[in-house]
Amino acid sequence: MGSRVCTNDLCRASSSQEWKKGWPLRSGEFANLCDKCGSAYEQLVFCDTFHSKDTGWRECSTCGKHLHCGCIASSSLLELLDSGGVKCIECTRTSGLQPTSNDENPKGLSMSTTNNNSEKQLTSVDNKVDGDNVTAMNHEQLDNSDVRNGLKDLLPSHNDDAHGGQIKGEEVLPPRGEVGNMSSSNFNQVSIGSSEAAKVDIYKANTGIKDLYESLAQTNLTIALASPSGNSNHAVVEDRELGKTISSFQQVSRSRQLLPKPPKAILATGLETNASMVPQIRVARPPAEGRLKNQLLPRYWPRITDQELQLISGDSNSTIVPLFEKVLSASDAGRIGRLVLPKACAEAYFPHISQPEGLPLRIQDVKGKEWVFQFRFWPNNNSRMYVLEGVTPCIQSMQLQAGDTVTFSRIDPEGKLLMGFRKALNTIAMQKLPVISGYSGLLQSLADSHLNALSKPLNSAGGDFSWHIMEKHASDTKDGLLLPSMLAPERKRSRNIGSKSKRLLIDSQDALELKLTWEEAQDMLLPPLSEKPSILTIEDQEFEEYEEPPVFAKRSIFATRSSGGQEQWTQCDSCSKWRKLPADILLPPKWTCPDNIWDHSRCSCSAPDELSPRELEYLLKLNKEFKKRRMITSHRMLRDQINNLSHKTPEIGKGGLDLNSDPEREEQLHQGSTRVSMMSLLQVASLPLETYLKQNGLTSLISEQEGSSGSQSLPPATTGESEGPVHEDHCVVPWFKSTRAGMMSLIIAEMILPEILLPLFVYFRF
DNA sequence: TTTGTGCATGGCG
DNA sequence: ACGCCATGCACAA
Numbered sequence: 001m002g003s004r005v006c007t008n009d010l011c012r013a014s015s016s017q018e019w020k021k022g023w024p025l026r027s028g029e030f031a032n033l034c035d036k037c038g039s040a041y042e043q044l045v046f047c048d049t050f051h052s053k054d055t056g057w058r059e060c061s062t063c064g065k066h067l068h069c070g071c072i073a074s075s076s077l078l079e080l081l082d083s084g085g086v087k088c089i090e091c092t093r094t095s096g097l098q099p100t101s102n103d104e105n106p107k108g109l110s111m112s113t114t115n116n117n118s119e120k121q122l123t124s125v126d127n128k129v130d131g132d133n134v135t136a137m138n139h140e141q142l143d144n145s146d147v148r149n150g151l152k153d154l155l156p157s158h159n160d161d162a163h164g165g166q167i168k169g170e171e172v173l174p175p176r177g178e179v180g181n182m183s184s185s186n187f188n189q190v191s192i193g194s195s196e197a198a199k200v201d202i203y204k205a206n207t208g209i210k211d212l213y214e215s216l217a218q219t220n221l222t223i224a225l226a227s228p229s230g231n232s233n234h235a236v237v238e239d240r241e242l243g244k245t246i247s248s249f250q251q252v253s254r255s256r257q258l259l260p261k262p263p264k265a266i267l268a269t270g271l272e273t274n275a276s277m278v279p280q281i282r283v284a285r286p287p288a289e290g291r292l293k294n295q296l297l298p299r300y301w302p303r304i305t306d307q308e309l310q311l312i313s314g315d316s317n318s319t320i321v322p323l324f325e326k327v328l329s330a331s332d333a334g335r336i337g338r339l340v341l342p343k344a345c346a347e348a349y350f351p352h353i354s355q356p357e358g359l360p361l362r363i364q365d366v367k368g369k370e371w372v373f374q375f376r377f378w379p380n381n382n383s384r385m386y387v388l389e390g391v392t393p394c395i396q397s398m399q400l401q402a403g404d405t406v407t408f409s410r411i412d413p414e415g416k417l418l419m420g421f422r423k424a425l426n427t428i429a430m431q432k433l434p435v436i437s438g439y440s441g442l443l444q445s446l447a448d449s450h451l452n453a454l455s456k457p458l459n460s461a462g463g464d465f466s467w468h469i470m471e472k473h474a475s476d477t478k479d480g481l482l483l484p485s486m487l488a489p490e491r492k493r494s495r496n497i498g499s500k501s502k503r504l505l506i507d508s509q510d511a512l513e514l515k516l517t518w519e520e521a522q523d524m525l526l527p528p529l530s531e532k533p534s535i536l537t538i539e540d541q542e543f544e545e546y547e548e549p550p551v552f553a554k555r556s557i558f559a560t561r562s563s564g565g566q567e568q569w570t571q572c573d574s575c576s577k578w579r580k581l582p583a584d585i586l587l588p589p590k591w592t593c594p595d596n597i598w599d600h601s602r603c604s605c606s607a608p609d610e611l612s613p614r615e616l617e618y619l620l621k622l623n624k625e626f627k628k629r630r631m632i633t634s635h636r637m638l639r640d641q642i643n644n645l646s647h648k649t650p651e652i653g654k655g656g657l658d659l660n661s662d663p664e665r666e667e668q669l670h671q672g673s674t675r676v677s678m679m680s681l682l683q684v685a686s687l688p689l690e691t692y693l694k695q696n697g698l699t700s701l702i703s704e705q706e707g708s709s710g711s712q713s714l715p716p717a718t719t720g721e722s723e724g725p726v727h728e729d730h731c732v733v734p735w736f737k738s739t740r741a742g743m744m745s746l747i748i749a750e751m752i753l754p755e756i757l758l759p760l761f762v763y764f765r766f
Numbered sequence: 767t768t769t770g771t772g773c774a775t776g777g778c779g
Numbered sequence: 780a781c782g783c784c785a786t787g788c789a790c791a792a
């Protein structure tokens with residue numbers, strides 16, 4: 001035993017009070033570990049301690065414990081699953097799965113053997129490793145794993161922690177230099193100074209993530225059509241609560257990214273080219289860790305789409321684990337720079353802290369910028385309030401405000417924390433829209449937003465038309481062009497958003513998605529065939545109004561030749577080539593070259609494009625001009641009814657948020673704004689909302705909405721209930737179906753200002 | 767006076 | 780009834 005050297009390459013200690021036996025070597029012997037490393041090995045935290053910066057970490061598919069795969073030191077602690085993935089040895093045993101390997105388990109190393117003296121050893125390991133400046137890794141790896149839970153059981157039963165009697169392993173461990181020692185204490189600094197491979201992984205992941213989060217920031221466009229079968233497509237509303245994806249083929253839905261420059265990946269991975277048009281609804285996902293699923297309120301569930309997940313983690317070795325998200329409250333987004341974290345999330349996903357001061361936390365944003373926030377807590381009653389301090393620069397750099405959503409994800413196996421965001425479109429877009437005065441103003445504002453959307457060139461190359469409302473507004477903000485008059489309501493709104501009900505806020509976010517749906521719908525709507533519009537001039541803006549409802553079709557460009565002949569151009573959903581079609585046909589929402597029955601020489605994607613780039617450019621320009629003039633309104637009769645109703649219900653929309661306590665807002669309300677209630681809309685549309693909800697098994701929505709509002713409602717015309725189930729301000733009924741005239745109708749209730757619902761009736765004919 | 771900090775309060779789920 | 784958390788608020792710097 002003369003000149004022994006610790007087998008641990010990171011240690012290589014040549015002297016030790018006691019040498020310990022480590023993992024089995026190929027030679028049949030065992031690794032020779034110094035006191036410190038040996039203890040770590042015995043404690044099952046060897047890799048946690050020494051390899052935390054390495055790649056190869058995966059999570060136990062059952063308990064989520066971090067496992068270092070492919071490492072000899074951990075080989076006995078995990079099982080490779082037949083179905084892929086890994087399982088920790090404990091879960092393997094509990095599940096009765098027969099271990100397939102590792103019978104050479106050294107020294108019978110298992111939880112049971114280590115448990116006996118773990119308390120003593122735990123401390124000793126910690127102390128000894130401390131000097132290596134890698135303790136935090138150790139703890140971090142413990143944090144998210146059942147190792148920690150295992151340790152917890154072994155720890156002294158006394159509980160000096162005030163909060164709830166739940167012992168956190170870390171809290172009874174020796175202090176680890178939480179403050180002022182970022183290099184060793186950061187939960188996510190695993191990547192710093194990590195191996196080159198890890199860096200590459202992170203880079204790869206981040207490049208995708210950047211796109212993703214930028215796209216997230218723009219929010220999806222979603223159009224949902226009701227199916228005639230009665231199969232409820234309440235995904236947009238209910239998924240938020242239920243976390244279910246409803247993707248029936250019948251429920252034709254489309255989702256588009258609102259990217260200024262849509263990454264081809266996004267377009268190619270199933271938005272435009274998705275043959276089945278399976279909807280990509282933003283669905284809240286319960287946390288991966290099963291335990292948390294029940295604890296974490298759904299409003300914190302990450303709402304990333306499969307598509308986005310696939311996009312960012314697709315060909316990378318890293319997996320992106322969406323952790324949670326939070327809608328920023330006014331306080332969060334305010335200048336205090338403190339972001340209150342949901343307790344359950346903080347305790348589940350961030351390192352455990354024992355001192356109120358907490359520790360600095362390094363989080364990377366979508367641009368790859370590293371932010372360091374102080375992650376800490378305040379004692380609160382007998383509990384804790386977790387906050388991130390110093391978030392102001394980050395919030396500002398992301399141009400976030402109350403109502404926007406920040407998302408937290410983790411790159412596994414690196415464990416790096418990522419921070420993304422989604423803008424709540426309404427917070428800005430709503431301010432851009434004028435207070436609506438009367439129906440003409442309402443129309444005008446519709447036109448405004450519509451024109452805004454059309455004011456940018458169409459993106460022909462990407463095979464999709466991009467909308468740029470957000471981009472425009474965002475740039476306004478960025479350039480500091482917000483007028484002072486708009487800033488005041490902004491602050492007010494901020495306050496309103498967070499103060500009362502998060503759920504209402506979520507509703508409004510969905511509403512905004514729907515608003516964009518409407519924008520998109522406008523582009524996909526065509527005037528009914530063989531009907532001449534009446535020209536309606538409202539505030540110097542000409543609109544074409546049709547007696548018949550518009551119809552839904554694939555976007556196309558209608559052009560009139562100088563000879564007078566009319567033609568229609570549309571883009572193949574598969575090859576993106578433009579094809580000339582007769583002007584008097586309506587295209588299905590999805591159309592490809594083989595559908596071109598009018599021109600057999602161009603009924604294949606291999607057929608060359610008929611348009612030169614210059615011609616295309618001209619065509620697009622033409623289309624732009626055309627759309628500037630076109631404004632498809634709802635059925636005129638319907639419009640009149642709405643108009644009447646809105647006059648009769650001047651108080652609709654009052655209340656709910658902080659309106660009553662806000663004098664300025666009160667004043668606004670009394671300045672003759674027209675408020676159209678959801679209820680009245682639904683009455684117009686022939687079926688009361690409540691009835692509709694009940695018919696579709698959405699009674700949960702009714703009860704939920706009831707308690708959320710103190711405002712009055714229009715008494716439903718056809719039910720005996722006096723309480724309207726829905727708050728006019730916030731109710732979002734994304735669609736509504738009726739069988740009138742054999743058509744399906746879609747109602748999109750749009751929230752422009754809290755007190756104003758902007759209705760849109762869109763009719764779909766198939 | 768303003769800004770930052772730590773805790774208390776109270777609405778709400 | 781309880782706990783979370785948005786915000787208020789007193790005190791400090």
